[in-house]
Amino acid sequence: MAAFQALFIPRCSYPALPHCFVSASNASPKPHSVSCCFSTTAPVLENGTIGTDASERDVIRLGLPSKGRMASETLELLKDCQLSVRQVNPRQYVADIPQISNLEVWFQRPKDIVRKLVSGDLDLGIVGLDTVCEHGKDDEELIIVHDALGFGDCHLSLAIPKYGIFENINSIDELARMPQWTPDKPLRIVTGFTHLGPKFVKEKGLKHVTFSTADGALEAAPAMGIADAILDLVSSGTTLRENNLKEIEDGVVLESEAVLVAGKQALIHRKGVLDTTHEILERLEAHLLALGQLTVTANMRGNSAEEVAKRILSQPSLSGLQGPTISPVFCKRNGSVTVDYYAIVICVPKKALYKSVQQLRAIGGSGILVSPLTYIFEEETPRWPALLKKLGL
Numbered sequence: 407m408a409a410f411q412a413l414f415i416p417r418c419s420y421p422a423l424p425h426c427f428v429s430a431s432n433a434s435p436k437p438h439s440v441s442c443c444f445s446t447t448a449p450v451l452e453n454g455t456i457g458t459d460a461s462e463r464d465v466i467r468l469g470l471p472s473k474g475r476m477a478s479e480t481l482e483l484l485k486d487c488q489l490s491v492r493q494v495n496p497r498q499y500v501a502d503i504p505q506i507s508n509l510e511v512w513f514q515r516p517k518d519i520v521r522k523l524v525s526g527d528l529d530l531g532i533v534g535l536d537t538v539c540e541h542g543k544d545d546e547e548l549i550i551v552h553d554a555l556g557f558g559d560c561h562l563s564l565a566i567p568k569y570g571i572f573e574n575i576n577s578i579d580e581l582a583r584m585p586q587w588t589p590d591k592p593l594r595i596v597t598g599f600t601h602l603g604p605k606f607v608k609e610k611g612l613k614h615v616t617f618s619t620a621d622g623a624l625e626a627a628p629a630m631g632i633a634d635a636i637l638d639l640v641s642s643g644t645t646l647r648e649n650n651l652k653e654i655e656d657g658v659v660l661e662s663e664a665v666l667v668a669g670k671q672a673l674i675h676r677k678g679v680l681d682t683t684h685e686i687l688e689r690l691e692a693h694l695l696a697l698g699q700l701t702v703t704a705n706m707r708g709n710s711a712e713e714v715a716k717r718i719l720s721q722p723s724l725s726g727l728q729g730p731t732i733s734p735v736f737c738k739r740n741g742s743v744t745v746d747y748y749a750i751v752i753c754v755p756k757k758a759l760y761k762s763v764q765q766l767r768a769i770g771g772s773g774i775l776v777s778p779l780t781y782i783f784e785e786e787t788p789r790w791p792a793l794l795k796k797l798g799l
């Protein structure tokens with residue numbers, strides 16, 4: 407059985423905290439004691455406005471990471487979607503996006519974004535999927551609107567030392583079968599993921615496991631003798647390698663990247679949230695879809711647009727998004743206007759660029775120009791019907 411040896415604040419206590427005032431009274435017998443009372447009035451926000459209860463407010467709130475490795479890339483992504491965030495100064499936690507009316511941006515720590523989505527104090531947020539799963543604790547209130555924002559890639563993984571009793575252990579099954587783990591001497595795993603960790607070992611049927619937690623530099627724990635294994639995020643793998651640790655087969659808990667997440671109640675009931683989400687989703691998808699594509703234009707000799715189209719469509723890498731656009735190139739020869747060439751325009755995936763150029767040349771393409779694409783707006787945002795379905799709308 408997985409046991410957990412850490413002290414946790416109960417989840418239900420969190421939503422009440424924004425109304426908690428901290429004071430140090432001179433009259434108090436203990437000069438440094440703090441007293442906590444729960445206000446029934448609205449709290450005063452840093453920007454001087456009065457904060458409102460979730461049910462009273464009509465402004466839409468988007469939570470973005472206030473610091474850490476997700477912060478700058480989130481702002482860059484929004485900027486690339488023509489949704490630049492206007493922040494008066496870096497220490498001010500409230501901002502706006504001039505392109506979207508009635509929207510406040512609140513800068514928060516990623517885990518607080520998730521908690522505030524659950525409590526209804528935020529409506530939308532951008533964070534890593536790992537944070538949603540860890541701090542959201544499978545709450546049905548959290549709805550992933552876009553699951554692949556293209557940054558913050560990492561995975562949550564179990565890792566063990568490369569040396570000693572683990573030298574020949576390379577999978578979860580082998581780890582589970584080690585005779586060393588008994589009820590008195592369980593496998594000690596250190597992790598910051600105190601929800602996902604125990605859930606994972608239970609799913610994997612690992613017996614005799616105990617967890618402890620720490621805030622960072624977990625990779626030091628095995629060498630310090632504090633833990634046998636670690637469960638932490640890995641991206642390049644450098645930290646594991648440098649600390650003589652290895653990942654094992656079937657040890658990946660979760661693949662993660664930045665996601666757009668929303669509160670279900672807000673999407674369904676709060677005025678304007680669904681429309682704003684649709685707009686943000688459209689812009690994100692148009693930008694992210696375009697990131698992987700290039701526009702290729704070329705000239706091609708031919709007798710008719712149809713004949714050129716047949717040649718292009720005979721090549722597997724040249725069909726484009728819907729098919730090639732083909733236009734006649736009008737030339738003046740001996741006083742009359744003739745069409746000997748056709749200009750073709752196609753979108754090709756960046757990865758297939760060179761293959762596409764080879765195929766174009768093979769069917770007579772010349773003067774090939776390649777340019778980046780900024781946005782691809784499809785007829786319908788692919789994730790939109792999926793979102794409506796999740797909401798039962």
Ligand SMILES: Nc1ncnc2c1ncn2[C@@H]1O[C@H](COP(=O)(O)OP(=O)(O)OP(=O)(O)O)[C@@H](O)[C@H]1O
Pocket residue numbers: 473474475476515516517533534535536537558559560639640641642662663664
């Ligand atoms: N190598 C990585 N290590 C940790 N997080 C990563 C990595 N690569 C991407 N990420 C993403 O970045 C997020 C963590 O960012 P960061 O560590 O800056 O914030 P935080 O965990 O909230 O802050 P703190 O560690 O100070 O509590 C993760 O939740 C994950 O989604």
Ligand SMILES: O=P(O)(O)OC[C@H]1O[C@H](OP(=O)(O)OP(=O)(O)O)[C@H](O)[C@@H]1O
Pocket residue numbers: 621622623624625638639640641642643644645646
């Ligand atoms: O696979 P890598 O690219 O080496 O990245 C993984 C490391 O990065 C993170 O630590 P972070 O930098 O957030 O420091 P921390 O331990 O203080 O949280 C994570 O907790 C790992 O330790």
Ligand SMILES: [Mg+2]
Pocket residue numbers: none
């Ligand atoms: Mg960190």
